Amino acid sequence: MNWPLQIARSCSTEYSFRPMTQAAANIAVRCLDVVKSYGEAAGRVQALRGIELEVRFGELLMLVGPSGSGKTTLLSVIAGLLDPDEGECRVLDHNWQAMDRDDRARFRGRSIGFVFQAFNLLSSLTASENVAIPLIINGASLRDAQERAEQALERVGLGARASARPGELSGGQQQRVAVARALVHDPKLIVCDEPTSNLDHVTGGQVMDLLRAHAQAADRALIVVTHDSRIFSYADRIAYVEDGAIERWTESEAGLNG
Numbered sequence: 001m002n003w004p005l006q007i008a009r010s011c012s013t014e015y016s017f018r019p020m021t022q023a024a025a026n027i028a029v030r031c032l033d034v035v036k037s038y039g040e041a042a043g044r045v046q047a048l049r050g051i052e053l054e055v056r057f058g059e060l061l062m063l064v065g066p067s068g069s070g071k072t073t074l075l076s077v078i079a080g081l082l083d084p085d086e087g088e089c090r091v092l093d094h095n096w097q098a099m100d101r102d103d104r105a106r107f108r109g110r111s112i113g114f115v116f117q118a119f120n121l122l123s124s125l126t127a128s129e130n131v132a133i134p135l136i137i138n139g140a141s142l143r144d145a146q147e148r149a150e151q152a153l154e155r156v157g158l159g160a161r162a163s164a165r166p167g168e169l170s171g172g173q174q175q176r177v178a179v180a181r182a183l184v185h186d187p188k189l190i191v192c193d194e195p196t197s198n199l200d201h202v203t204g205g206q207v208m209d210l211l212r213a214h215a216q217a218a219d220r221a222l223i224v225v226t227h228d229s230r231i232f233s234y235a236d237r238i239a240y241v242e243d244g245a246i247e248r249w250t251e252s253e254a255g256l257n258g
């Protein structure tokens with residue numbers, strides 16, 4: 001089986017973390033005056049217009065807003081997948097702009113888990129092989145990665161489907177595989193782009209329960225982009241994004257009560 005080797009070969013296994021500074025100790029993500037445009041001249045679209053944002057450790061922050069308001073762009077800047085035109089994002093006390101491409105890939109692979117709207121599972125791999133990918137990237141042995149991937153699938157209620165390929169699973173099951181993959185390497189930051197938009201209410205609730213349980217730790221944080229009002233109650237805080245800016249913040253009932 002050579003898929004893990006191919007992935008591992010393209011990624012180094014070593015990454016050393018700098019200690020957190022005192023000032024940043026309870027802040028997982030800090031964005032300062034982030035500006036981002038796409039295109040040129042008349043076709044230019046200003047997607048982010050000076051975003052100021054902090055995500056605390058232990059919280060589930062939701063970014064909510066209409067389609068086209070800049071949510072995915074902001075998530076991409078936070079995850080170091082897209083460079084802002086101005087401003088900066090510090091994530092887990094790392095500044096993306098100060099890292100080269102390889103450092104970014106290693107840091108992202110170790111510290112960030114992703115859940116995408118479209119699941120983004122590899123169709124030729126089984127559920128457990130998909131879930132094992134972040135562990136392989138981080139240098140785990142194949143045996144260890146497979147064992148931990150199977151445990152992660154158990155936790156999302158899919159232990160019995162570990163050998164199934166994505167095409168053999170329902171949309172809700174595929175999204176749960178994607179959640180297992182995002183959590184399997186125990187990342188400090190999880191970012192989710194519309195994680196429930198393809199799911200019915202019950203399955204969406206199950207996915208949010210799993211994500212929230214992971215975020216409720218003093219050294220973890222979760223950012224969920226959504227316009228699915230059915231899941232707003234899971235948030236500790238909600239930032240309302242409109243036309244590339246955060247228009248207002250609310251502390252949700254979950255946050256106030258919890």
Ligand code: ADP
Pocket residue numbers: 038039045046047065066067068069070071072073074
């Ligand atoms: P949301 O996720 O809230 O729907 P996006 O961040 O995807 O919003 O998009 C914000 C704005 O930037 C929209 O006007 C969108 O059309 C534009 N946009 C997003 N990605 C690109 C791109 N790759 N090229 C050009 N324009 C883009």
Ligand code: MG
Pocket residue numbers: 071072073193
């Ligand atoms: Mg989007």
